[in-house]
Amino acid sequence: MKYADFLNMVDDSTRAVCRRVYAENKDTIKIKKEETAIKNLEKILGAVFDITYEKGFQAMSMRDLSRRSGLSMGAMYPYFRSKEELLGIILRQGRAMLKNVFEKFKTGSERPEDRLEKVIKAHIFLSERAKPWFYFMFMEAKNLSAGERKAILESEAYTEAVIVEILEAGERAGVFRKRRHVLTASIIKAMQQEWYLKRWKYARRKVTVDEYADYVINFVNSFCLVQNSDMEAN
Amino acid sequence: MKYADFLNMVDDSTRAVCRRVYAENKDTIKIKKEETAIKNLEKILGAVFDITYEKGFQAMSMRDLSRRSGLSMGAMYPYFRSKEELLGIILRQGRAMLKNVFEKFKTGSERPEDRLEKVIKAHIFLSERAKPWFYFMFMEAKNLSAGERKAILESEAYTEAVIVEILEAGERAGVFRKRRHVLTASIIKAMQQEWYLKRWKYARRKVTVDEYADYVINFVNSFCLVQNSDMEAN
DNA sequence: AGAAAAAAAGCGAACGTTCGTTATTTTTTA
DNA sequence: TAAAAAATAACGAACGTTCGCTTTTTTTCT
Known part of the structure; x- marks a missing residue:
């Protein structure tokens, strides 16, 4: 699976995401005209991501956000409301996005090694596609109340x-080899997170997301796949 | 190298670190009595780490810090001064701590695979020993001015x-195999960071730092070490 | 089709609160 | 007793939020 293939499988344009935000927060969002609301949500969310990437959510003031979004x-x-x-809206939506894509990609009846590759890559590709969301979710989860943090x-x-x-x-x-799979899964998670937490690094090195994803798969397979020498020893 | 061995090699008690903070910030710290200053620095830094772990540096108020540290x-x-x-003091000191330990462990004339293991483990063990520092450095670097962020x-x-x-x-x-070593190094970095960024996870699973470090080494060696099958093919 | 009225969207000043910091007073230490 | 350390109150600035007013858009009426 290549990133271009992945992009053909998911509907995650910024507009689509904002439409979902609007649909799921009807009791909060007091704007009647859907297209106006969605256009402004795009402005707000875009501005949030720009500012928080630089200084964090807590350091962002509503005046910062007003200036950056162009809304008073x-x-x-x-x-x-606050x-x-x-x-909360951003983090919930981010989580829902991740969950939807994950559900779509985790199932299938093919071989385990193909399933593993698919799941790992889907996460990396989604994080590429929705970089600001992933970065925000990672860095700002600590601002949540204890109950919501638990959900993360x-x-x-x-x-x-x-x-x-x-x-x-x-x-x-x-x-696959017998390993402590729980630890392997955590380390795979760390590899996935590396991509979106260190965006500057890979941009500077001109590493594409396909290259990175393939490298991770190769790395994981070296560790997990039963090798010929294992089989010969048996 | 085990964690216990590592601990015998570095002087990094909280008191020693605070003594270095005091020594290196003489023009900032206006307290004449060294032992008083060091005792209070321990309180301040401990309180900073407690609070920021929970809510971040920007969300921490000086009143929070006053209450938590017990200083007015x-x-x-x-x-x-502010x-x-x-x-800045915390981040600089954290960086110096990391640099000192790294310098001590990166040199040596033994085999490359032993050097690699030593360097990877030193970082994981130091991050275990100084967890709050590492967590703080990772999560709070964005609060720095551009120049200082560059140093990070x-x-x-x-x-x-x-x-x-x-x-x-x-x-x-x-x-070692021919690989894109730059990417491998980044992925190793991610594995190291996983340990201190996700402290709750490993505590809950009762995974020791030695277990984690050995697992990471095994993972990396699977990918990097020339295998017997490689040599037989040549 | 155009005007007027109503509804919706948007603006910006002001409110009450909290912030980081300082200056002065008080307490502790040697 | 003097110096050092600590405490407290207050300052000016900035904060998140609200509210009344203004502007824009839509609907209704002729």
Whole structure:
């Protein structure tokens, strides 16, 4: 699977995402005209990501956001009741995006090693596609209340659990080595996160997301796949 | 190398670190009595790490810090001129700690694979020993001015460059495979960071730092070491 | 089709609160 | 007793949010 293939499989344009934000926050968003609301949500979210990438959510003031989005202070508040609620909306939407894509890619009846590759790559590609969302979710989760933070942790645990399940199935099928799969899954998660947490590094090195994803798969397979020498020893 | 061995090699008790902070910030710290200053620095830094772990540096108020450290508002300011300077002191000291340990462990004339293991483990063990520092450095670097942020990026680039150098030397010696060593170094960095960024996960699973470090080495060696099957093909 | 009225969207000043910091006073230490 | 350390109150600035007013858009009426 290449990034271009992935892009053909998911509907995740910024507009589509904002449409979903609008649909799912009807009780919060006080704007009647859907197209106006969506256009302004794009401005707001874009500005949030720009500012927070540079200085973080807490350091971002509503005046910063107003200036950057081009909406006045009063024009923003029909979209969310408070700065804190804005945070919640973004994080919930980000999580839903990740979950939807993951659900789409985690199933399939092909071989374990292909499933593993597909799941790892889907995450990397989605994080490429929605970089600001992923970066924001990682760096700003600490601003949540304890209850909502728990949901974030569960989200990470869930994606790791799927990888563990694939590794276990592959071990039973004789494809993957016996390892501490829970640790392997965590390390894979770290490899995936490296891509979107260190965007500047890969941009500077002119490494494409396909190159990175293939490299990660190669790395993981070296460790996980049963080698010929293993089989010969048996 | 085990974590216990590592601990015997570095002087990094909290007191020793605070003594270095005091020594290196003589023009900022207005307290004459060294032992008093060091004791209070321990309180301040401990409180900073507690609070920022939970809510981040920007969300931490000086009143939070005062309450948590047990020092009054006025009693804190002889230690730093402003909140921003406090940030700078911590990040600089953290960087110096990392650099000192790294310098101690990166040299040696043993085989490339042993050097690689030593360097990777030293970083993981130091991050275990000084978890709050590492977590803080990662999460709060964005609060720095552009110039200081550059120093952080250079610090990460430097440690990766050492790993690249080891991998290249190992390749020349026929020990390591030909790979994109720059990407390998970055992925190793991600594995190291996983340990201290996700402290809750490993604590919950009762994974020791020695177990984690060995697992990472095994993972990396699977990918990097020339295998028997490679040599037989040649 | 155009005007007027109503609804929706947007603006910006002001509110009450909290912030980082300082100056002065008080307390502790030697 | 003097110096050092600590405490406290207050300052000016900035914050998140609200509210009344203004502008724009849509609907209704002729």
